[in-house]
Every structure is written in structure tokens, then in C-alpha cells.
Amino acid sequence: MATAQTQLPEPPITAPSPVSASRGNVAVQLDKVLKRFGDAIALHEVSLKIQEGEFVTLLGPSGCGKTTLLNLMAGFAEADNGEIFIGGELVTATPPYQREIGIVFQNYALFPHMSVAKNVGYGLRMRGVPKAEITQRVEQALALVKLQGYGERKPRELSGGQQQRVALARALVIRPKVLLLDEPFSALDKNLRLSMQIELKDIQRKLGVTTVFVTHDQSEALSMSDRVVVMSAGHVRQIGTPDAIYRRPQDPFVAGFVGDVNILPGRYVSRDESACLALGDSILRLPAERVQADVGARVDLYVRPENIRMGALGPDTLLSATVVTHVFQGDHVDIHLDVPALGQTRLFVRQSGLQALSRWPVGAVAGLSFDAEGVCAFAAQAPSTP
Numbered sequence: 001m002a003t004a005q006t007q008l009p010e011p012p013i014t015a016p017s018p019v020s021a022s023r024g025n026v027a028v029q030l031d032k033v034l035k036r037f038g039d040a041i042a043l044h045e046v047s048l049k050i051q052e053g054e055f056v057t058l059l060g061p062s063g064c065g066k067t068t069l070l071n072l073m074a075g076f077a078e079a080d081n082g083e084i085f086i087g088g089e090l091v092t093a094t095p096p097y098q099r100e101i102g103i104v105f106q107n108y109a110l111f112p113h114m115s116v117a118k119n120v121g122y123g124l125r126m127r128g129v130p131k132a133e134i135t136q137r138v139e140q141a142l143a144l145v146k147l148q149g150y151g152e153r154k155p156r157e158l159s160g161g162q163q164q165r166v167a168l169a170r171a172l173v174i175r176p177k178v179l180l181l182d183e184p185f186s187a188l189d190k191n192l193r194l195s196m197q198i199e200l201k202d203i204q205r206k207l208g209v210t211t212v213f214v215t216h217d218q219s220e221a222l223s224m225s226d227r228v229v230v231m232s233a234g235h236v237r238q239i240g241t242p243d244a245i246y247r248r249p250q251d252p253f254v255a256g257f258v259g260d261v262n263i264l265p266g267r268y269v270s271r272d273e274s275a276c277l278a279l280g281d282s283i284l285r286l287p288a289e290r291v292q293a294d295v296g297a298r299v300d301l302y303v304r305p306e307n308i309r310m311g312a313l314g315p316d317t318l319l320s321a322t323v324v325t326h327v328f329q330g331d332h333v334d335i336h337l338d339v340p341a342l343g344q345t346r347l348f349v350r351q352s353g354l355q356a357l358s359r360w361p362v363g364a365v366a367g368l369s370f371d372a373e374g375v376c377a378f379a380a381q382a383p384s385t386p
């Protein structure tokens with residue numbers, strides 16, 4: 001996409017850019033970036049490379065350092081150590097307005113006394129862009145976020161979703177090298193949030209703009225991103241495609257934080273061509289690379305609820321379980337079961353369709369088996385209670 005700020009002529013902001021052609025260059029690079037607040041370390045030597053045109057999401061619980069990382073990229077805060085490159089240039093000492101970054105915050109941060117058009121054009125006026133061009137680019141940006149004709153309104157005359165679109169238009173109008181968004185939809189209700197996610201993804205694809213999106217909502221991260229960076233306590237735990245993060249988590253934190261999961265106690269019994277894990281009185285075989293523990297160790301098995309099959313008791317049964325309750329979720333049902341062989345551990349199985357309710361009433365006994373693809377195991381974190 002075009003990144004020059006003031007030269008004419010330029011393609012309109014709505015022009016599709018060849019995303020695939022621009023891939024391959026590194027848009028943002030962080031090398032061992034460390035940030036302290038007093039004695040506390042908010043970011044521990046974070047390294048990350050984001051390709052041009054990529055949509056990368058920083059995902060993690062509150063306080064893990066997502067906003068701090070975004071602020072360092074934007075130049076609103078200074079790293080105590082390490083280097084940051086944008087478009088191949090070292091920007092560690094470059095002030096925010098020279099970094100060519102568009103930013104959207106959670107709380108919109110629109111100027112209340114300015115009209116929508118003035119808000120959107122703000123960054124262009126600061127850059128000394130000629131008036132006629134500002135008018136044209138503001139109109140294009142408003143059309144991009146589907147707010148044609150709203151230019152003269154004040155922010156207070158808009159809904160939350162519309163205000164957030166103005167914030168997005170204001171960030172995009174400068175044709176940023178990188179678009180940063182910090183929990184931009186968290187103040188919106190669920191439906192609006194979903195439609196804004198789709199619109200943002202659509203706009204991002206059209207423009208091919210490199211995007212770093214922050215959220216603590218794992219479904220938002222999985223549905224929108226080319227790659228997800230999972231963070232906790234100032235550390236990057238895993239970087240990967242949504243599929244890899246979900247299906248091949250590298251540590252217990254990622255396995256537990258991303259997606260719903262059952263955590264079951266087991267023991268790593270032996271290893272030949274595959275790993276053999278004892279689970280209650282049964283043995284489960286897994287590809288050895290899905291188990292991170294020493295043979296003989298107690299392990300926690302992480303099993304996705306959609307990867308547990310329920311059927312009649314039989315030779316394929318791994319665990320026998322009794323239905324305790326159902327949680328109806330609209331598009332699926334979570335069936336919670338007691339598993340006597342696992343002591344106090346209760347697990348839940350996800351099934352689609354209402355027939356699951358009648359097939360597995362409370363008190364029914366089922367034989368459970370697991371899809372190995374949906375299971376991984378790590379050395380147990382806490383000693384199991386006898």
C-alpha cells in the first residue's frame with residue numbers, strides 16, 4: 001500500500017492493494033524489548049517480527065503487557081532495553097508523529113468539540129496536507145467505514161459503533177505504515193462487536209495495511225488474525241497461526257487460556273513409538289511430540305470438549321462417565337460428566353444439536369474416548385490430591 005504522506009497523486013484509500021505482493025518484508029520488528037515500571041518488569045525481552053500486510057493479535061489476560069507493547073511501537077513509551085524497527089528503520093528514538101502509525105484506542109478518544117470530518121482530518125492537518133486533498137481523503141476514509149454523509153456531526157451525535165468507525169477512519173486516513181488497535185471493540189455489545197470485527201477484517205484485507213490488534217478475548221483473536229501472539233506476565237508464550245495456537249499449544253498457559261479445555265490428571269507411563277499415558281485404569285496413546293514431560297512424571301492432560309466422543313460402553317471406551325448436567329448454549333450443548341476413575345475431576349463434552357439432550361439425559365452412563373488430535377499433556381503443575 002502507499003505510505004507517502006503528502007505527495008500527489010496517490011491512489012485513493014479505497015484502492016485494493018496487492019497484499020500478497022507486499023508480503024515478505026518485515027513491517028515491525030522488536031528485538032529483546034524490555035520495559036520496566038519502577039522495580040516491576042512489564043515486558044521481558046520481547047522479540048517479534050510482523051510481516052507487511054499481516055494481521056497480528058496480541059492476546060493475553062489483563063496486566064500481561066499488551067498495551068505497554070503497543071505503546072512502545074507507537075512511541076508513547078520508551079523501552080529500557082532492546083530495539084524497535086518500523087519499515088526497516090530503527091525508531092527507538094523517533095517521536096510518535098514521525099512513525100507513520102495509525103492508532104485506535106478502546107475509548108475512541110475522539111475530540112468532542114470537533115465535527116466527524118475535522119476529527120478524521122486531524123492527522124492530515126498536522127502533516128500540512130493541502131486543504132482540497134484533506135477534504136477528498138476524509139470523504140474516502142468515511143466511505144471506507146460506511147459513514148458517508150456523517151462528516152458534519154459531532155461525536156456525541158453518534159452511536160458507540162459509529163464513533164469507533166470514526167476513530168478507525170482517523171487512523172487510516174494518514175495511510176499508516178502500521179495500524180495499532182487497543183481493544184477497539186470492547187465497549188460495544190456482542191452483535192455490534194461481531195459486525196465491527198468483520199468490517200475491520202474486510203477493510204484491512206482491502207488496504208493490506210499491517211495491523212497489530214490487542215484483545216483479551218480469545219475468540220476475537222482466533223477469528224481475526226493471521227497470527228496470534230499469546231502473552232502472560234510480560235512474556236510471549238507462543239506465536240503462531242490461530243490453528244497452531246489452538247491445536248498445538250506449546251505450554252500449559254496457552255493450552256488453558258486459548259479455547260475451552262478439560263484438564264485431567266494422568267501419568268506418563270512409557271514411551272515407544274508413541275507416548276503411553278495412564279488415565280484412571282486406562283491407557284491413552286498419543287504422538288510423543290504432544291507430551292512435554294519426563295517418563296514417569298505426573299501429567300495434566302488438556303482435552304478439548306469437542307474432541308471427546310460419547311458412546312455406549314464398549315471395547316473403545318477409555319473412561320466410563322455419568323451425565324451430571326447440561327448447559328445449553330444455543331448452537332451447542334455442554335454435557336458435564338462425573339468420571340469415577342478420575343476421583344473428583346469432572347469433565348465436559350461439547351455436542352452440537354438438541355438431540356444430545358435427549359440422547360444423554362442426566363444419570364445416563366456413557367463410554368468416553370478421545371480424538372488424539374485434540375489432546376496434549378504437560379508435566380503436572382500442582383501435586384494432585386490423594
Ligand SMILES: Nc1ncnc2c1ncn2[C@@H]1O[C@H](COP(=O)(O)OP(=O)(O)OP(=O)(O)O)[C@@H](O)[C@H]1O
Nearest residue numbers: 037038042060061062063064065066067068069216
Ligand atoms: N504507567 C505505568 N506505571 C506503572 N505500571 C504500569 C504503567 N502502565 C502499565 N503498568 C503495569 O504494567 C503491566 C502491564 O500493563 P498493560 O497496561 O500493558 O497491561 P494489558 O495487558 O494492556 O492489560 P489490560 O488487558 O488490562 O489492558 C501491569 O502490571 C501494569 O500495572
Ligand SMILES: [Mg+2]
Nearest residue numbers: 066067068182
Ligand atoms: Mg491494555
